Structure formats: C-alpha cells, structure tokens
Amino acid sequence: MIDKENNIFDTVKNYYNDYGFRAKDLKREGKKFIGYVCSFVPLEIITASGSLPFRVRGNIHEPITKGDTLLETIVCPYYRSVFDLSVKGEYDFLSGLVIPHGCDSMVRSFSAWSYGLPFSYFHFVNIPSVCDESSFEFFDAELDAFRKSLGKFTGKAITEEHLRQAIRAYNENRDKVRALYELRKADPPLISGTELTMTLTAGSSLPIEESNDLFDQVLTEVKGRGKSPLKKGPRIFIDGACLDNIELIKLVEELGGNVVADTICNGARDHFPKTDVGGDPIHALAHRYLDKINCPKTYRANRAGTFEGDIANRFGDVGTYAREFRVDGAILYVYKYCDPFGFEVPARKAYYQSLNLPLLHLEDIYSAGTISQLRTRVQAFLEMIGQ
C-alpha cells in the first residue's frame, strides 16, 4: 500500500530493510550505540549518557542456526531469533547491551548474552514484578544504579539536566506517534498498519532527534494525502508482545482488513505512555516504566475483588483503544513459550467476551514459514466478522 512516489516511505523502507545502517554510519563518526530489548529499558538514561539506544530485532526470514547451540529451545522463538542474529554478528557495531527483567527468558539468558557477545558494556535492569510503594523505592535506586553504571562506561556523569532534556525529546517522540495513530481513526485509515509499523520500527534504530524528524516527515506526508489510499474493511486490533516485523499486519491488510490499533511493544505499549516532567527525573522515569507501561509481566493485585472487575482493571487499555479506534475485531498474537502472555490468555479472552468483541487467538513461532497457516485463520476470521 506504499505509494512509490512517496520518497519518505522509501526512506522508511530503507531503514526497515537495512536495519542498523544509520547506526553503522554514526559509529564511524565516533558515536556509541547501546543495544536493548523490550519496552522496559529507560531509553532516556541511555540518551542522557551521550550514547544512542538501538533496539535489537529478530528476523523471521532467518533460520536459527547458531543461537540454539548456546541457549535452550525453551526460550520464546522471538527472543531466540534476536539472540541468534546477535551471536552471528548482526549487531557487532554496538558498544554495549542492556537487558531488563521483562520476562523469565531475559533474566535467565542474560549470562549467555554477556559471554557470547563481544561488547564492552553489559547491564541488567532489575524491574520489580509488582507495583507497590516499595517497588518504586527499589526501582528508583535501580535506575540510579543504571545511571551511574552508564556514566562510568562513557566517562561522563549523567546529570539531572541531561535526563530532563532526554525526557523532553522522548515525550515529543511519543506525541508524534500519538498523532500518527490519530490518522488511523478515519475509515478507511489514512495510514496503513504496515506503513506505521515500518515507521515505528525504523525509528527504533535511530537517534531520538532523527526519529523525531522522520516521524514529522511521515506525518506531513500522510496528512497531505487528503484521501485514504486504503479500502474500507474490518478494523482490526492487534494485541500482543513484540511484533518487530510487518508480516502479520501485512497479511491482515492483504486479506482486506485494516489494522488500526494495537497494544504491541513496538506500538502503543512503548510509545503511548509519557514521562511526567517537573519533579525528580529518575523518579518520573521509574513511574513511567514501572506503572504506566501495561505489560503482563507486571503483577497487579486484584483491587476490584471480582474477576470481572480485575480483568477490566488489567486490560482496560484494550477496551479504551477498541472504542477510540472503532475496532471490529481483535487478534491476540502470542509466541509459543511466551509465559507472560501465555498465562494471561484465558483472562484476556474473557475480557474480549465482556466487550463483545470478536477475537482470534493466534499462537505462533517467530518464522516466515507459518504465514500460510496464519492466512487460513485470518481469512476465516475476517470473513466471520464481515458476514
């Protein structure tokens, strides 16, 4: 659905397909890139240190050939792919790697990463599993330790002012992403899910200022369209973890649906919550990353006292997005062996039922080899909600 005359989407496509080429250029100019996985690494702290965060991706078209010799196959296939690419040298231009406690695979495999890769800096961010008062006290200290550790690595202490500047730049970035999502509210949407996912993925390989520029140009381009290049079709919501490739969304759109909203990590989960400004920046970051990011990895106590109330509290963002983006159906996309999402599937299904929103639950491995199997299911689902 990408217009060939739009050179900004050609740029996006280049960043997406040749992922990391800009980082390699900047490295030659002396910049240091710090790789990260998951939504829970405070990118503001990396940027404030003068280094540049770079989200490491997997590749569904690349068979896992080396990673499995160093990591057991009980780890989720997405994470195995990211690890496999890394140990095969795909990200050797990085200077370091930061991994948070985003799931059990991340914490258990941290040592395998640190032994298997040639970087000079490794850091593990310990994220509390609950959201209580004591968790914030702990997480403030943990983020302060991360700040000091990075400062030691770069040889330059990270000041509060550095942090405030970085927070502003990321908040600006999140406003732009919100503005991009606004363009999906039209029917048909002005921007396809494929274009948007490519844009956001491209952004996660760039310094924040360049990402802001890129999003501005995409916004201008899409707003200038006037009329949507897409056809009307069922408006689909994607619920799940990290979807750092366009294949599923492209498949939905090829089959006549329009992907209009999501909870995915490199979508709304990463980009919607903003950091509070004004107070202590480390505390504000702790609050954003621990409480504002809604991920099944965090246990939130049942304060409602009932099952219905609990699922409404835990998954309320889904209901809000579904109404806001006028969603006709949802796809819950879960990787095999993804324990945070896996354990939640029955409760999430019950929540969709309470919304009366048709749901397709897909369990997949991270591989282009399953596209035909997904096609069978997605096609039937779109026909079912379109009938």
Next chain:
Amino acid sequence: MSFVLGIDIGSAQSKGVALDDQGPLGSFECASGGNFKLTAEKVKEELFSRAGRSADNISRTVATGYGAKLVIFADEIKSDIVCLAKGISSLLPSVRTVIDIGDLYTKVLRTDGHGSVHSFILSGKCAGGSGRILQVIAKVLQVKVDEIGELSLKSKKRVEFNTGCAVFAETEAISRLSQEVTKEDLLAGLHRALGAQINNLAERIGVEQDIAMTGGGARDIGLVQALKEIRGHDILVPPIPHMTAALGAALIAREGLKR
C-alpha cells in the same frame, strides 16, 4: 443450463461439488498431489465429464481449502470455515457445532444453522489432533485407512494410548505391537486418544448441540464412535462428510449469482 462449482483443495484430498438449478450435479475427489493448480483443473474436468456436461457452462466457481488461491479459474475464494458452515446448514440445519477433521487441521466452529459463523478454532501448527495420524497408523498396521474404523469397533480390550501426535503415535504403536496387543485394541486406543484431543479443542470454544462431524476423519466410524462415547451423546455425520466444504463453496457460488 448453467452450473456452479465449489472446489476444495485440501492438503491431502481435493474435492469438487457442482450444482445445477435443481440441485447436485455431481462430485469428484482425488489426491491433491504436488501441483494444486493441475489438481484443481483435474477436479473440474473429471467432475463435468463424469456428469456428461461441459465445464464451459460454469457460471461461477468458489474455491476453498489450503490450496484455494491456486485455483486460478475461481471467481472467489472463501475460507473453509465459512464454507463448512454453509454446507452443513443445507445438509443438517439443526447443527450448531461442526467438528471438521482434516488431514492438516481439526477445525471446530459454531454456527447458527443458516451458514453464519459465530466462532471457530483450529488445532495447532503441527498435525497433532488432525486426521493425519489415521494415515500414519494405517501404514504402520498395513491396513487400508478405510478399514480402521471397522477394526477399531471390534476391539475387546482397548489399550491406553498416550499421544495424539502423529509422529509419536507411530513410535508408540510400534512399541505396543511389540507387547503383542492386537490391531483392533491398538486402533481403539488411538481413536480414544485422538477423540479426547479433539474434544478438548471443541470445549475451548464451547459446544452447542447438535454436533456434526465432517471432513475425511468423519468417514472413520471408529473415531466418530470414540467421540460419541467421550461426549456421551449422539453426533451427526452427513452422508459424504468430506464434501461438506466443497458443497458450501458451491452454495456460496450460487448465492453469488443472485447478487
């Protein structure tokens, strides 16, 4: 006179049903083989030549099944879920839940009896819980796949079979045979294990009666009987169960003519 054609290119078997203004004109089935495009042509040509009619008079074709998009002469492609619902609404309108046992997947769908689908679920990526296991076991026992149902019903002492996985089933069957269990008891055990797996899948989306079994797996009376016993009630099976999706496709083609 004009005809409509429904064609279902499955992973193992390809099926076609043609209708004229009065009703069914004929049907044809063959192995899907390695070239779905050629197989689709063959189904069409054979079906019409056996019916003594010319395929040139087809007004509309709807394709479904795993190889549907390779039916280059189709006017429309529909998912097998929707075609199954349409097919069963014409064959057995009281049915609200369809359990379709194919070679690649088992599918369960809830329908309203008029061809609309309320929800559906498919078995996993591997062939576990699908009809493939029946082919595998027939080969191990050196019997025809059409015979295993009858044999299973003759069992006197069913073995407890532990797997519904097509790969492990072969290993387990060989291990049981070395313990001198009979073919009949082994098949009854396998049908029970597969039936339990299929029933679990069905329960995940909820089951409303009447229930029908369709697909090639529904031709296996041993499997149908096992599922009846597990569920404790009757299950309906249309006369040519594996043609249900192709029939549904043909009915959708006919509706397409009226639009």
